Amino acid sequence: MKRAGFIALAVLLCTAMIFIAGCNRGQSAAASGGRTEITLVNLKVEIDEALKAYAQVYESQTGVRVTIRTYGGDSDYESNLQALINSGTEPEIFAFEGPTAYDRWKAAGRVTNLSDQAWARDTDVAYMDGNTVGGFPLTVEGYGLGYNKALLQRAGVDPATLTNVAAIRAAFQRIDSMKAQLGIDAVVSMAAGPTMTWVTGLHGVNVYLTGGLPYNSPTRYIDMLLAGQVDNARLTKFAEYYSLLFQYSNRTTTLTGGYDQQLGDYALQKTVFIHQGNWLDPNFAEMGITFEMGYAPHAFLDENTDGIFVAAPSWWLVNARSANPEEGKKFLAAMASTPEGHDFMVNKAGMIPAFKSVRLSPTGPFSRAVQDWMSQGKIYNWQQYKLPDGFGMNTLGPIFTEMAAGRINTLQFVTQFTTAVAGIGSSR
Secondary structure, three states: OOOHHHHHHHHHHOOHHHHHHOHHHOOOOOEEOOEEEEEEEEOOHHHHHHHHHHHHHHHHHHOEEEEEEEOOOOOOHHHHHHHHHHOOOOOOEEEEOOHHHHHHHHHOOOEOOOOOOHHHHOOOOOEEEOOEEEEEEOOEEEEEEEEEHHHHHHHOOOHHHOOOHHHHHHHHHHHHOOHHHHOOOOOEEOOOOOOOHHHHHHHHHHHHHHOOOOOOOOOHHHHHHHOOOOOHHHHHHHHHHHHHHHHOEOHHHHHHOOHHHHHHHHHOOOOOEEEEEHHHHHHHHHHOOOOOEEEEOOOOOOOOOOOEEEEOOOEEEEEOOOOOHHHHHHHHHHHHHOHHHHHHHHHHOOOEOOOOOOOOOOOOHHHHHHHHHHHOOOEEOOOHHHOOOOHHHHHHHHHHHHHHOOOOOHHHHHHHHHHHHHHHHHHO
């Protein structure tokens, strides 16, 4: 909901001293006519409708109005959030994606200690700042090389064999030779354009960072990267794999398509594979998509790497500088502990719950696939959010775009990637 009029009115009503002491804390929460209002800034576009519906349920139960602002997908979340704050609106709750963002908000005085919240004892994936709970985990997510089971079967490809790069290359070649027979336009639905560098520069880079590493000790390559170093042999294999994805994708979608186009190609069964995670499930439900799906690994190495990438993707913090952080805490507590909150997370938003007390299981095809990989212990961690702020999307992501467009080859990709990473070491 646009709040420009509200902000303008508040400025007229506040004196200069009141504005400094109170209004600057944010206009997102107010008691107007006995009604309390809070604002939540969400970065998961896939759950926008479900989250807004839950906010209405919560208002009917508590009388507290929760305004949901969603940024992400084709629009940059961080810049929109910062612009909102710069305008004078301090949301009670907003998302952050890892230590770089968390440390920035902590330095700005916006982090609330959530260690005393009951839900903090009900999860293993809260965001921890030492021994302090700093973030509420909305969900656990996973991603790999998503596939259409029926199309793979028609092509004579067993997904269980797709655990090394040679097997994936052979499968791509076979499927590509059968495009007319399968009724597809391309083998892979892939996005690498300017608005989709979160796919390549974050989730893609994490394939290099943690693929094949033990879940609880995945820091070898991120530690090297933060010191300005890369493993050249591993990075070369990684570049060759992404070049393969680009080679067998729809060029228009890859270079200029946004989130909707990438999803649409796969949902319409015009591709066999997609480079996305289980956060697609709510979109599939809205579109009435019912075909069976699963995940294969992003197996970019010669040796077998039989796992997908699973972790808490982001967290919500309660903004200490907002007008009503206590109401923000209550909203999160209700989501984690009530039947309505559980119903929102699992049934309505299609998410894998982060809390042990939730007894519901998601019905979405990719979420079920993620849970299957988790139950087998075949998972790799996420380390991409330890990258310096904006480095993945703004510095590394465009290098993928250049390779996807054919303006650089894999050797040049490795060179540019290595040079960019070296700049981290010199600036630390």
